[in-house]
Amino acid sequence: MCEPIAPPTIQWPPRVTKERLRRLYASEAAGLLDEDLLDEVGITLYLRCQAILDIERAQSKGLVRCPQCQRQQRESWARRERPSRERPDPLVCCPTCGWSVSWSDYQRSYRRRQLNMGGAGSYFEAFVESYPGCRSPRDKMLAIDRLIHSFHYSLRSDPTLPTRPAAVNLVEGRLRDIVPFLDELTYGSDSPHLAETRRAWEETMDRWARQFATWESLAGRNWGQTNPDATHCKED
Ligand SMILES: [Zn+2]
Incomplete structure (x- = not known):
């Protein structure tokens, strides 16, 4: 984790x-x-x-393209965990490089853009x-x-x-x-x-x-x- x-x-x-x-x-x-x-x-x-297609994939499938891996010309996808009582704002964590973001921060990043x-x-x-x-x-x-x-x-x-x-x-x-x-x-x-x-x-x-x-x-x-x-x- x-x-x-x-x-x-x-x-x-x-x-x-x-x-x-x-x-x-x-x-x-x-x-x-x-x-x-x-x-x-x-x-x-x-x-x-x-980017538009990536955001759609994140919203519909819970799969987020890792921006850190992308900068290094690697394609890596992080899966969003399901919200739970203990963690209502789940983490999205890249299995390749360890980059992570909370789901709410991820959503905020593309709002009004x-x-x-x-x-x-x-x-x-x-x-x-x-x-x-x-x-x-x-x-x-x-x-x-x-x-x-x-x-x-x-x-x-x-x-x-x-x-x-x-x-x-x-x-x-x-x-x-x-x-x-x-x-x-x-x-x-x-x-x-x-x-x-x-x-x-x-x-x-x-x-x-x-x-x-x-x-x-x-x-x-x-x-x-x-x-x-x-x-x-x-x-x-
Ligand atoms: Zn990564």
């Missing part, structure tokens, strides 16, 4: 900045794709998606699975474009109903900035490679607007009170 000496700091990967995405898309539109920036953005998004999987898990998973296999800059750009234009879908009412852009988990900024920003990226480029994502984005936005009236009303203060799926946006 290991005991935590002090609450450990768990560092979660940051969201990608709008400025980096803007520069990346501008270079793509100019036909001079910045490949270093492409890799930087791709890896940031990869780590972000992986936009790391909840919500209804976009399949997109985060698809990116984590496919991105490392992308060899050409074009494939990487397509994977990034598809990911940042994906949506959360309803977990409660209609599973085909788009509820909010997945970019809130991936791109810095607040929910109300995300759609105008993605529009700017989407229409700033007339690259034929990204045409499919643009079409899908337009269709989903149309559907979303029909369902939730207008973007302006959605971005308004009262949105979360009328849409049950909007509870995922509490973190914003």
